[in-house]
Amino acid sequence: MAEALRKTAPAETPLYREAPNNIEAEQALLGAILVNNDAYYRVSDFLKPGHFYEPLHRKIFEVAGELIRMGKMANPVTIKTFLPADGKVGDLTVPHYLARIAAEAVTVINAADYGRAIYDLATRRALITVGEDMVNIAYDAPVDMAPREQIEDAERRLFELAETGRYDGGFESFGDAVRTAIDMAAAAYQRDGHLSGVATGLRDLDNRMGGLQASDLIIIAGRPGMGKTSLATNIAFNIAESYVPAQQADGSFKAANGGVIGFFSLEMSAEQLATRIISEQAEVPSSKIRRGDLTEADFEKLVACTQTLQKIPLYIDQTGGISIAQLAARARRLKRQRGLDVIVIDYIQLMQGSSAKASQNRVQEITEITTGLKALAKELGVPIIALSQLSRQVESRDDKRPQLSDLRESGSIEQDADVVIFVYREEYYLKNKEPKFGTEEYVKWENEMNEARGKAEVIIAKQRHGPTGTVSLAFHGEFTRFSDLAEEHHLPERFE
Numbered sequence: 001m002a003e004a005l006r007k008t009a010p011a012e013t014p015l016y017r018e019a020p021n022n023i024e025a026e027q028a029l030l031g032a033i034l035v036n037n038d039a040y041y042r043v044s045d046f047l048k049p050g051h052f053y054e055p056l057h058r059k060i061f062e063v064a065g066e067l068i069r070m071g072k073m074a075n076p077v078t079i080k081t082f083l084p085a086d087g088k089v090g091d092l093t094v095p096h097y098l099a100r101i102a103a104e105a106v107t108v109i110n111a112a113d114y115g116r117a118i119y120d121l122a123t124r125r126a127l128i129t130v131g132e133d134m135v136n137i138a139y140d141a142p143v144d145m146a147p148r149e150q151i152e153d154a155e156r157r158l159f160e161l162a163e164t165g166r167y168d169g170g171f172e173s174f175g176d177a178v179r180t181a182i183d184m185a186a187a188a189y190q191r192d193g194h195l196s197g198v199a200t201g202l203r204d205l206d207n208r209m210g211g212l213q214a215s216d217l218i219i220i221a222g223r224p225g226m227g228k229t230s231l232a233t234n235i236a237f238n239i240a241e242s243y244v245p246a247q248q249a250d251g252s253f254k255a256a257n258g259g260v261i262g263f264f265s266l267e268m269s270a271e272q273l274a275t276r277i278i279s280e281q282a283e284v285p286s287s288k289i290r291r292g293d294l295t296e297a298d299f300e301k302l303v304a305c306t307q308t309l310q311k312i313p314l315y316i317d318q319t320g321g322i323s324i325a326q327l328a329a330r331a332r333r334l335k336r337q338r339g340l341d342v343i344v345i346d347y348i349q350l351m352q353g354s355s356a357k358a359s360q361n362r363v364q365e366i367t368e369i370t371t372g373l374k375a376l377a378k379e380l381g382v383p384i385i386a387l388s389q390l391s392r393q394v395e396s397r398d399d400k401r402p403q404l405s406d407l408r409e410s411g412s413i414e415q416d417a418d419v420v421i422f423v424y425r426e427e428y429y430l431k432n433k434e435p436k437f438g439t440e441e442y443v444k445w446e447n448e449m450n451e452a453r454g455k456a457e458v459i460i461a462k463q464r465h466g467p468t469g470t471v472s473l474a475f476h477g478e479f480t481r482f483s484d485l486a487e488e489h490h491l492p493e494r495f496e
Helices: 002-008 023-035 038-043 055-069 076-082 094-103 108-140 147-164 174-190 203-209 228-241 270-282 286-291 296-309 324-337 356-360 362-380 392-396 410-416 426-431 440-452
Strands: 217-222 244-247 253-257 261-265 314-317 342-346 384-389 419-424 455-463 469-476 481-484
Touching: 023 038, 023 055, 023 094, 023 108, 038 055, 038 108, 055 076, 055 094, 076 094, 108 147, 147 324, 147 362, 203 455, 203 469, 217 228, 217 362, 217 410, 228 261, 228 270, 228 314, 228 342, 228 384, 228 481, 261 270, 261 324, 270 286, 270 296, 270 314, 324 362, 342 362, 362 384, 362 410, 426 440, 426 455
Parallel strands: 217 384, 217 419, 261 314, 261 342, 342 384
Antiparallel strands: 244 253, 419 455, 455 469, 469 481
């Protein structure tokens, strides 16, 4: 029999190939849902109406889902009023077709398997679409799309497909957006600290910002010596240390707490960054670590700290002068392979734009970089913390607290950022103004110095989703570490 089939089989593959689909699996799943609505919840986490190949099946799944979510019964009788009455499926009317698939339904136990088969076939169809587009564009060789751009576009589309199961750059219904917003609020309500975003580990900053929000571009800016890298590394360590993964319905992992960090260190090498983080956490000055000037107690602290650090999901890329396109490609790869919840970039002014035109004008180049970072934050659905230098005009003012206008190439940074944070330490400036010992000015300076010592201001100058204002933090200079200031009611009792 098999021999006969081989002899009659055509030598050439037929020209027409139907897109991968399994109508029987779709009918079996819909039948199971119509007989027992619990089957819907076994697949609703990963299966969407768009994954069905047959348009009528999409409509049936969509209507059934809406009824079930509203707490109503979804069966052939309740659903048929929402479907075209005059529609035909072969010789059957739509109501008869609904009755047929319900009558031939399999048990609810198999629902998840059928759902997974439908999902996989939809992913294959989306892959075919991406592949066809790649081939057609490569053959056409459009003037305005260089091969490198086509690679980046294909990589972006494949990444979206890997993340969501289908490439869909179109509209989303407002109902879906509302459900996502409510889910986010519910998750924040249940989470420790009631934060909707990723907790930074700094109490007062989290209270003001609600954590780091997904798809936000957060700029941390300051003059050299203010501690912006220290603040970024502190936040990165706190998030990575508190990482707790939770398995999703589709088998992937998502952060239940904390997160995986991708740290792009354009200024410092990975070893220098690691030394800083060890110094911050072990409370051993980094100058001592570099010189090897360590006591036995210091060394024990370092060993204990290193054991903790080796387990945390903090990944460092130390490429200097990285372009926005390279950074996006590497971030996508990290998210695909290890997961990714927060990106940190130290710092924007050391990045390069992609286009030749942008490199002729620094302001245009920074505009391209900040626009690209904001787009990447939305694409990956993660907060991006990007550090930025401030212009020297701060130094010429009496009050050296930064303002939005002090941002270098400020227009685009200020415009694209969702949050702009300035780091300011009065102590840094006072230290350089020490008057002669014994004078009145010295007494006044000493009082000011005592007041400012060990304190830093984190000024939230812009926040799209919340209030602006200043958060006071403690700063330990020798360990370059920020921490929460003690609350008034936690301080020891004072007597005047």
